[in-house]
Amino acid sequence: MAGNSDPLTPRAKLAVTAGKAVAAASRAAGRGSGSVIGGRVALKLDPDLLARLAQHLDVILVSATNGKTTTTRLIAEALRAAGPVVSNALGANMPAGITSALAGGSDAKYAVIEVDEKYLAGVARDTDPKCIALLNLSRDQLDRAAETRMLAEHWREGLAGSKAVVIANADDPLVVWAASSSANVIWVAAGQMWKDDAWSCPSCGGVMQRPGDDWFCGECGFRRPTPSWALSGDHVLDPHGSAWPIHLQLPGRANKANAASSAAVAAVFGVPPQVALERMYAVQAVAGRYDVVQFMQRDLRLLLAKNPAGWLETFSLIDPPPTPVILSVNARGADGTDTSWLWDVDYTRLTGHPIFVIGDRKLDLAVRLEVANQSFQVCENLDQCVQQAPPGRIEVIANYTAFQDLRRRVGN
Known part of the structure; x- marks a missing residue:
């Protein structure tokens, strides 16, 4: 006892x-x-x-x-x-x-x-x-x-x-x-x-x-x-x-x-x-998740989504269109190296949002968005996404190691 x-x-x-x-x-x-x-x-x-x-x-x-x-x-x-x-x-x-x-x-x-x-x-x-x-x-x-x-x-x-x-x-x-x-x-x-x-x-x-x-x-x-x-x-x-x-x-x-x-x-x-x-009520953010951070004079909200169930929940959280959305996907050891799960995610829920794509597996994600008839831009890094995004708060959705990369970049 x-x-x-x-x-x-x-x-x-x-x-x-x-x-x-x-x-x-x-x-x-x-x-x-x-x-x-x-x-x-x-x-x-x-x-x-x-x-x-x-x-x-x-x-x-x-x-x-x-x-x-x-x-x-x-x-x-x-x-x-x-x-x-x-x-x-x-x-x-x-x-x-x-x-x-x-x-x-x-x-x-x-x-x-x-x-x-x-x-x-x-x-x-x-x-x-x-x-x-x-x-x-x-x-x-x-x-x-x-x-x-x-x-x-x-x-x-x-x-x-x-x-x-x-x-x-x-x-x-x-x-x-x-x-x-x-x-x-x-x-x-x-x-x-x-x-x-x-x-x-x-x-x-x-x-x-x-x-x-x-x-x-x-x-x-x-x-x-x-x-x-x-x-x-x-x-x-x-x-x-x-x-x-x-x-x-x-x-x-x-x-x-x-x-x-x-x-x-x-x-x-x-x-x-x-x-x-x-x-x-005292819990505002959990290990950086849901944090709103200032980066390049913009408000970015950081959201973690690691698998189809998580992406589905996260899409229900984001501000309505035309809020810009940045998506980042890696496939390192901690994420799982198989990205076939991207095909289980319903990306048509992002219709109307300006979409920007980064991360180690940005091309895998780009192919998936193309099939879902979404318009998007593939960028080299977060800075480029933010520069090209239209005004307003930006929703940033990333899987596990991509999320850690983003937190380091924004100093969170």
Whole structure:
């Protein structure tokens, strides 16, 4: 339980100290936060370090293809009403980054941890979480992660027998199937805008029926569970039927859905919905996402979209035409090197916007926009886009490493 932890073993203390030293050296050399390399060194010195660091904390794990960084931030903000929180707020979500984050939270009561989908089962085994939030599963990094049903199966096997309270999205059949192996599930109607990864039943392979917002398999009877929490417009409905207003500085329906799941998590730890939702208002941007920055005398809003589900949500956020839009796509290791997912994105939603294209894979994106009958300009860099863009705020949408490149260029 929190508060009566055993002190770390001498080996664990050495591992933590060495990891922090390596991280500091990495930062001093200008190579980023150093959290991943620091965590790797610490785990080499003590392979059980993650479990040791987690033993005195109430651990909350958050995993999904989309929304996990933002939801982690919202839950952390809500739980600070109940005690000190440690979190991997910058999104280093594999074991090394998670270990680094926990090593910095010696006085914390709660650990709110974003976990990469592939690592969820292993991290859950090591950290003995009190609560696990599962938001969605959709295609992403096609060269690295297996297709979504295999990931769901990995989750399902990893969660079987877990004592954690699982907060799961009732609207995503893959998440429901994965979570159904758990003994204690709280279902949230958080919605699912992107449905193309859940047209066949994850249980039997039959065709899913989707009347309205409901879904079920006509062959094996696998169906949407009854949610006890729900997103309804600008409100969260709690299990008692009370409606609590959502006031966020973060834009879009997807973030309201993230807030609904976050409120359900906070309630597990005794934080009432009103308090949790009020605290979430403090979150303005998440690791640079949604930030409006000044660059070359223009306002640029930076939006991250890593896969078809993310692009679909992001298109619903942008200001209406004729707002200029800059699109940037890379295909480096952290993005996934396969760009075939571009063909799953409905770029006709950008009709009427002046479009500018940059990034390592700008020509792949140009071909896709050409097929979607969009008019666009291919540019060499951000500066050229901004010079050529018509007046007004500019929306900038980029995938993972392209987003980091843009943040460096604008000094964010």
